[in-house]
Amino acid sequence: MESKVGIKETKEALSGILELSLALTELLKDGAQVTDLSGLFLKFQTDANFKAKLQAAVDKASSVPAEMKDLDMKEGIEIATDVLLFVPKFVDAFSKKA
Numbered sequence: 376m377e378s379k380v381g382i383k384e385t386k387e388a389l390s391g392i393l394e395l396s397l398a399l400t401e402l403l404k405d406g407a408q409v410t411d412l413s414g415l416f417l418k419f420q421t422d423a424n425f426k427a428k429l430q431a432a433v434d435k436a437s438s439v440p441a442e443m444k445d446l447d448m449k450e451g452i453e454i455a456t457d458v459l460l461f462v463p464k465f466v467d468a469f470s471k472k473a
Contacts, residue, residue: 382454384435384439391429
């Protein structure tokens with residue numbers, strides 16, 4: 376049975392969450408500091424790709440519940456694959472010296 380709703384918004388929301396998590400990992404790995412908030416704001420203002428991913432994550436987030444209700448096995452694997460692609464990025468972020 377073919378899905379009618381798709382997973383575009385879910386993938387965009389997940390990508391935005393993962394990008395934000397990665398940025399926070401890089402900023403907070405040396406401990407939380409007041410400058411981390413300004414660092415995150417600066418990244419949002421100067422990194423067009425980061426900003427676009429966060430904006431896309433928020434824009435139609437209300438569509439995610441319907442997409443998740445209509446999720447099939449193929450779409451679930453596609454989402455899981457997208458998440459797994461972030462693992463090396465997180466490993467690199469944790470490996471870098473603060």
